Amino acid sequence: MSKKLSVDWGHFATILLILGWTIWYYFDARSTSKDTENLLILGPVALLTLILGTITLFQSLYSARLPEQLRPERLTRGELGRVVTLIGSFVLFVFSLPTLGFDGAGAIYICVSMALFGERRPWVLIIFPLVSMGILMTLFQLLVPYDVPAILMPNF
Structure with a gap:
């Protein structure tokens, strides 16, 4: 054999x-x-x-x-395009951190990711990223001893 x-x-x-x-x-x-x-x-x-x-x-x-x-499934061209776009948006997220802060860049990244994978309701695309980043920024304030760059929540 x-x-x-x-x-x-x-x-x-x-x-x-x-x-x-x-x-x-x-x-x-x-x-x-x-x-x-x-x-x-x-x-x-x-x-x-x-x-x-x-x-x-x-x-x-x-x-x-x-x-x-x-066996791993083969990606269609559309799925591959979405994955590449998601990777590109993450790269933009990382490079926008110094200017937009963690909360601003994170909210935009979450919104783009959700839209990319099918979410179409505008209120969800606005509210969910903002609430998510608000919770994350609050947890960061409680957990880390240094300031996290922020634009939407500058007191953090």
Whole structure:
């Protein structure tokens, strides 16, 4: 019985990229501080990511041998376009943080994401992002000891 490789290259490359980034991030954080308190969450999360990612990586090497229900679905051009647009809007979110603040950029990103994936009611597209960011900014104020850049809630 031969185990012929049938590689799903897109899946393989994506998982390999995630695993490489996880290893780099862990060692970068560890080189900055080896304090157990700083690595308490990062260590187990990195380990779990590496274990699950390695399993997934091997699955992508034998994709033709997987049962039909476990094979990844192919994206249509429309779905791929939405995913690429969502990634682009996240990049814009990150670059707009210094000017719009976390709350402003976050509210716009949530609104764009919801519209991109089918929400059409204007009141939901306005109210939900604002309420979400209000809750997040309040939680940030309670949890983090430093100021979070904000434009809609400047007292934070």
